[in-house]
Amino acid sequence: MRVRIARDLCVGAGQCERSAPEVFAQDDSGLSRALTRTPPAAQWPAVHEAAGLCPVGAVVVTEDGAADRAAPDDRRETS
Numbered sequence: 473m474r475v476r477i478a479r480d481l482c483v484g485a486g487q488c489e490r491s492a493p494e495v496f497a498q499d500d501s502g503l504s505r506a507l508t509r510t511p512p513a514a515q516w517p518a519v520h521e522a523a524g525l526c527p528v529g530a531v532v533v534t535e536d537g538a539a540d541r542a543a544p545d546d547r548r549e550t551s
């Protein structure tokens with residue numbers, strides 16, 4: 473699994489950090505960023521929960537061997 477935040481979509485709602493605080497954190501701007509791009513398997517359920525709860529689809533999860541689910545223009549500004 474790989475994960476990133478599409479920061480041009482993030483609105484700082486904070487659900488991702490609450491769901492997976494070892495993987496996501498909000499910075500001083502209030503936007504979230506991924507603390508790691510490759511979370512350990514133990515964190516995968518929390519990452520999936522975060523992706524499901526994000527109101528704007530900014531938690532972008534790529535499973536091994538799968539294409540990135542984000543739109544191409546979402547790739548400019550990520551963390």
Ligand code: SF4
Nearest residue numbers: 482483485486488526
């Ligand atoms: S849940 Fe989504 S909108 Fe809220 S901080 Fe996380 S990435 Fe941003």
